[in-house]
Amino acid sequence: MIRRPRSGKNNADRRHADGRELTAIERVRLAREAARPQTLDYVERLIDEFFEIHGDRRFADDDAIVAGIGRFDGRPVALVGHQRGHTTAERIKRNFGRPNPEGYRKAARVYELAERFVLPLLTFIDTQGAEPGVGAEERGQAEAIARNLELMARLKTPVVACVIGEGGSGGALALSVGNVILMQENACFSVITPEGCAAILWREASPDKVAAAAQALKLSAPDLLRLGVIEEIVEEPPGGAHRDPNQAARMLGEAIGRHLRRLSRCAPQVLRRQRERKFAKIGDKFVAPVSVEKTRLLE
Amino acid sequence: MAGGVERAGGPAAELWVKCSGCATVAFRKQVERNLNVCLKCGLHFPLTVEQRLVIVADRGSWRQLDADLAGVDPLGFVDWKPYTQRLAQARAAAGRYDAVATGVCEIEHRRVAIGIMDFQFMGGSMGVVVGEKLARLFAYAGRSRLPAVIFCASGGARMQEGILSLMQMAKVVSALARYRELHLPYLSILCHPTTGGVAASFAMLGDLNLAEPGAIIGFAGRRVIQQTTPQALPADFQRAESLLAHGMVDAIVTRRKLRPALATLLALLGHCDKGRARHRPQS
Ligand SMILES: [Zn+2]
Numbered sequence: 001m002i003r004r005p006r007s008g009k010n011n012a013d014r015r016h017a018d019g020r021e022l023t024a025i026e027r028v029r030l031a032r033e034a035a036r037p038q039t040l041d042y043v044e045r046l047i048d049e050f051f052e053i054h055g056d057r058r059f060a061d062d063d064a065i066v067a068g069i070g071r072f073d074g075r076p077v078a079l080v081g082h083q084r085g086h087t088t089a090e091r092i093k094r095n096f097g098r099p100n101p102e103g104y105r106k107a108a109r110v111y112e113l114a115e116r117f118v119l120p121l122l123t124f125i126d127t128q129g130a131e132p133g134v135g136a137e138e139r140g141q142a143e144a145i146a147r148n149l150e151l152m153a154r155l156k157t158p159v160v161a162c163v164i165g166e167g168g169s170g171g172a173l174a175l176s177v178g179n180v181i182l183m184q185e186n187a188c189f190s191v192i193t194p195e196g197c198a199a200i201l202w203r204e205a206s207p208d209k210v211a212a213a214a215q216a217l218k219l220s221a222p223d224l225l226r227l228g229v230i231e232e233i234v235e236e237p238p239g240g241a242h243r244d245p246n247q248a249a250r251m252l253g254e255a256i257g258r259h260l261r262r263l264s265r266c267a268p269q270v271l272r273r274q275r276e277r278k279f280a281k282i283g284d285k286f287v288a289p290v291s292v293e294k295t296r297l298l299e
Numbered sequence: 300m301a302g303g304v305e306r307a308g309g310p311a312a313e314l315w316v317k318c319s320g321c322a323t324v325a326f327r328k329q330v331e332r333n334l335n336v337c338l339k340c341g342l343h344f345p346l347t348v349e350q351r352l353v354i355v356a357d358r359g360s361w362r363q364l365d366a367d368l369a370g371v372d373p374l375g376f377v378d379w380k381p382y383t384q385r386l387a388q389a390r391a392a393a394g395r396y397d398a399v400a401t402g403v404c405e406i407e408h409r410r411v412a413i414g415i416m417d418f419q420f421m422g423g424s425m426g427v428v429v430g431e432k433l434a435r436l437f438a439y440a441g442r443s444r445l446p447a448v449i450f451c452a453s454g455g456a457r458m459q460e461g462i463l464s465l466m467q468m469a470k471v472v473s474a475l476a477r478y479r480e481l482h483l484p485y486l487s488i489l490c491h492p493t494t495g496g497v498a499a500s501f502a503m504l505g506d507l508n509l510a511e512p513g514a515i516i517g518f519a520g521r522r523v524i525q526q527t528t529p530q531a532l533p534a535d536f537q538r539a540e541s542l543l544a545h546g547m548v549d550a551i552v553t554r555r556k557l558r559p560a561l562a563t564l565l566a567l568l569g570h571c572d573k574g575r576a577r578h579r580p581q582s
Contacts, residue, residue, distance in 0.1 A: 134524060279473045
């Protein structure tokens with residue numbers, strides 16, 4: 001039921017001027033580009049009458065997550081996204097886009113609003129990961145993320161998740177349980193940052209180890225499309241989304257609108273079932289029973 | 300480490316064990332009879348899947364499901380050595396194909412669907428096989444109208460399977476979300492350690508979360524967190540006792556009390572089987 005991107009439209013294996021394909025670490029750098037449009041840049045260009053909600057009603061507001069309701073293409077939607085910040089001051093205010101549990105619990109409020117008021121949900125994923133702090137742990141970072149996964153899995157409304165920058169770890173996944181996951185061509189999505197991976201595997205985060213880790217993790221949009229994790233790669237303006245945010249927003253908005261229109265024709269239970277099947281299928285082609293005989297030998 | 304156990308040196312090493320918590324040396328047999336808990340300080344040593352089954356399951360009641368499910372190397376991942384080689388070594392050492400055993404057993408004559416993670420198998424990490432087996436376990440439990448119990452022990456997602464391992468969190472939780480509608484209990488037992496992507500998915504989502512004494516439970520690794528603060532982390536940071544104080548687990552249960560505790564809780568939560576009348580299990 002998912003339409004594959006039309007061939008030729010996505011030239012996602014984007015090359016340098018000299019014809020060389022971008023390496024994985026070059027894509028990571030593009031995804032992290034300070035000027036790259038973030039959630040609020042897309043909200044400004046794609047959402048009318050945006051009303052931002054604040055707070056998790058338990059402890060605090062978390063500026064690393066932007067959440068609210070508004071109109072997309074004239075119809076009411078709910079929206080959640082990470083916000084990293086463009087300037088140093090904004091980055092500090094927003095904790096570099098690394099949410100605390102309060103951010104995920106604010107997101108949970110919007111997931112519940114989406115369900116109660118039958119609003120399609122748009123999410124924008126752009127974080128290196130959840131905040132790894134003492135307070136975050138004590139206030140239940142793991143539980144907050146886990147609860148988001150369950151809430152998203154249950155939604156009976158269309159969910160379009162868009163990876164617009166760097167998607168890192170469970171902190172990104174908490175916004176990613178969509179009927180479809182769209183990914184901008186220079187975005188990346190990984191279980192761990194290349195730096196974290198290099199530090200664990202090689203005990204050093206030297207530039208060439210980090211580059212090797214980025215390559216090994218298969219974190220680019222074409223990789224994720226091949227692995228069956230995402231449904232579509234969304235083209236960016238030449239040189240990357242930061243070169244022309246208006247054009248980037250138009251391209252992303254077109255893809256979101258197309259998927260929303262298609263998903264909105266599905267019955268509520270079908271939406272939930274389809275999302276469940278999408279995630280049930282991820283990775284299953286790499287799992288198979290070995291022969292019964294061999295199992296006996298092992299036991 | 301909560302639950303480190305060292306072999307005492309010398310020719311009689313197999314006979315003796317030394318507790319990493321209090322340095323007490325004791326007869327291995329005696330420690331094993333004490334469910335691998337230090338006789339002096341109560342430290343819970345790590346357990347194999349088989350040892351956990353001995354502690355909670357009625358003798359002879361265990362039937363394994365999907366024992367022959369195995370995975371391949373989806374990304375062609377190579378670090379010091381190829382992932383395929385790591386997998387082969389882990390399989391040979393553990394005698395199983397991946398880091399979880401799933402099946403059915405009885406706990407004081409009550410049938411349950413049970414999953415037991417194997418920390419010795421690549422740190423209990425969750426890749427596509429662990430995700431698939433746990434998702435199937437919840438589906439099986441739902442079809443068979445059984446309560447579900449999972450013993451969590453994992454460092455998190457399996458890095459060598461990249462984004463696919465991350466997505467297993469959503470896959471297992473989706474299956475759990477469906478199971479939840481049947482009004483059957485899911486008990487999560489947090490063993491040492493339960494961190495990363497396993498903590499941030501099904502581990503923290505039990506109807507009740509129980510923890511083993513001293514278990515490290517949390518999202519981020521201690522080393523990473525220490526980098527964010529100039530203060531030394533408290534000694535009990537991310538320990539089960541600290542999580543209890545912060546409201547993240549319902550109880551800390553020692554091994555000796557675990558089987559009766561599970562039996563009591565399953566009876567309390569499973570008494571009316573409310574879901575049977577209201578919801579049919581969905582195939
Ligand atoms: Zn001891």
